[in-house]
Amino acid sequence: MIKKNHDILKVSIVTVVYNAKEDLEKTIESVLEQDYSKIEYIIIDGGSSDGTLDIIKKYQNRINYWISEKDNGIYDAMNKGIKFASGAYINFLNAGDLYSSLTVVSNISSKIREKNCKIIYGNVVYNRKDGSLFIDDKSRKKSSNIYEINHQSCFYSLNLHKQYGLYSLDYKISSDFLFLNSVIKVLDNEPFKVDFNIVEYDEGGFSRVNILEHQWEKIKISMRLYGINFYIFSPLLIIIKVLIKKVLGRKN
Secondary structure (H helix, E strand, O other), rough: OOOOOOOOOEEEEEHHHHHHHHHHHHHHHHHHHOOOOOOEEEEEEEOOOOOHHHHHHHHHHHEEEEEEEOOOOOOHHHHHHHHHOOOOOEEEOOOOOOOOOOHHHHHHHHHHHHOOEEEEEEEEEEOOOOEEEEOOOOEEEEEHOEEOHHHHHEEEEEEEHHHHOOOOOOOOOOOOHHHHHHHHHHHHOOOEEEEEEEEEOOOOOOOOOOOHHHHHHHHHHHHHOOOOOOHHHHHHHHHHHHHHHHHHHHOO
16 A cells, blocks of 8 residues: 655554453554554553453554553553654554544544644444444534543644643543543634544443443533533433433343
């Protein structure tokens, strides 16, 4: 494949993984197959013992940096990736995630130059358990200036971490939600939404498996940023629906 060479942007892509040998290789190949030549690829492994390291070593000549050591959770691992990254923009594509096409990074780079945006994001394709696909193109600004942005679909300026710090370890599932909304609150320009698919991943991801904790963290974060606000009713409604389903499930 002839890779497109854009002289302006180097993009850092970080994959965080722990004991996911069955999922990691397809993610690595999804990055390496991109038609964009200025990619810095970083893999942060949490000390896997299931053969994940064999997969990493298989591709290590095409990975810019990788490390395998115990961490304090997913955001601690992501922070390690941020510290090693040197691109102008950064994206997190974790084990099991796939870019939706071979041109995702080149298309995003073009849009960044065109729109001069600090944060850019797009659509997400979920692989449902029944084998069907669901395209989520609804990520956008919510009430009270809160943004719901899928982390895997988001590319943003690495300098934002230099200005506003790393991901907080106070939250287990929603620190990206906190970071992005904290930054958006003080930025002059809003995030730019592109209308094409960025990433594809299984519906049963970490945040969806832990949906109650995820939604509760978002409520606490929105109140931390804006006090009592209308946004909190959105995750609260999800919590109520999940609890009702659990109760009905126990009755059946």
